[in-house]
Amino acid sequence: MAEQDKSQQTEAPSSRRLRRAREQGQAPLSKEAVAFGTLGAAGIGMVTLLPAALQEGLLALRGVLARSHALAAPEVAGGLLSLFLWTCLPVIGCAALGAVVATMLQTRGLVVLNLLIPRFSRLNPMAAAKRLFGGEQLAETGRNILKLLIVAAAIGFIAGDIAGLNASLQMDGARLLGGIGSASRSLLLVALGAFALLAAADVLLTRRRYLRQLRMSRQDVKEEMKESEGDPMVRARLRQLRETMGRQRMMAAVPTATVVITNPTHYAVALRYVPKESAAPRVVAKGVDRVAERIREAAREAGVPLLPNPPLARALWKLDVDTEIPPEHWEAVAEIIAFVMRPRGAQAPP
Secondary structure, three states: OHHHHHHHOOEOOOHHHHHHHHHOOOOOOOHHHHHHHHHHHHHHHHHHOHHHHHHHHHHHHHHHHHOHHHOOHHHHHHHHHHHHHHHHHHHHHHHHHHHHHHHHHHHOOOOOHHHHOOOHHHHOHHHHHHHHHOHHHHHHHHHHHHHHHHHHHHHHHHHOOHHHHHHHOOOOHHHHHHHHHHHHHHHHHHHHHHHHHHHHHHHHHHHHHHHHHOOEOHHHHHHHHHHHHOOHHHHHHHHHHHHHHHHHHHHHHHHHOOEEEEOOOOEEEEEEOOOOOOOOOEEEEEEEOHHHHHHHHHHHHHOOOEEEOHHHHHHHHOOOOOOEOOHHHHHHHHHHHHHHHOOHHHOOOO
């Protein structure tokens, strides 16, 4: 059944599904990129901070050894531990900072405190066995073997200089330490270059695997559309209610109209013109067929004049309700309104 569900997930994840996954603490995170960030930051710390720390540590170690006969064993052990921490802590801090930065860059600063809450469901032995012998664990084992091969190749590259190794045997202490430092830097650069390629490939694969896990079936897409946009039947009902309410408001505005221009049977457009309200006549109601008939009936009951003008009625019907008429219709409408506003005895058809 699971295979069938996976086979049905043919659609790319939507932005809403990605956002929900992120809210639940899911984000593509490449372990190799984190390892590269850790190693790179540690390497920078070793190159920039370790030489000075080693020099100070050696001076302190010399002082401890010079007074070792006068110190108790616990004091000597404590002094040596302090020297070790003083020397290594800066590099360890750089490594930790590199891991945090690499993680935050991949997750775009995602922090989910809920994931810190212990869950006993994660202690399921069957789930642990599946993770241990699953495909992901096999891939992790393969990556670890590849990293070991990379490190071995880097060591072999550095150690392959037999002439350099023979020459180092004839060096004094200072030159030997310098040679070791140079070889260590070369080893670090080779390893960093190889791990950078491995991390870049793993970032792409992790992102691809993350998107594949979030893929959706067509049914999932339909359900999400219903959730985000609402059920189609509900949307249709709401649209019908809005149209009904709009029609009611429109019919209530017909008695306030100045004139109703008709087709005379198919179209009806009610115009209101009050100079203090607007610069041009405004459409307060419009309709076709049955709605037009209701507008004409409401106008007759309210005593609003009805004037037939088919071309003008069709042109004004294209306008939205509660909008002023455009300038190209001003002249024709002005004649009609002027006719309507004349005294009864002086009226003549426009």
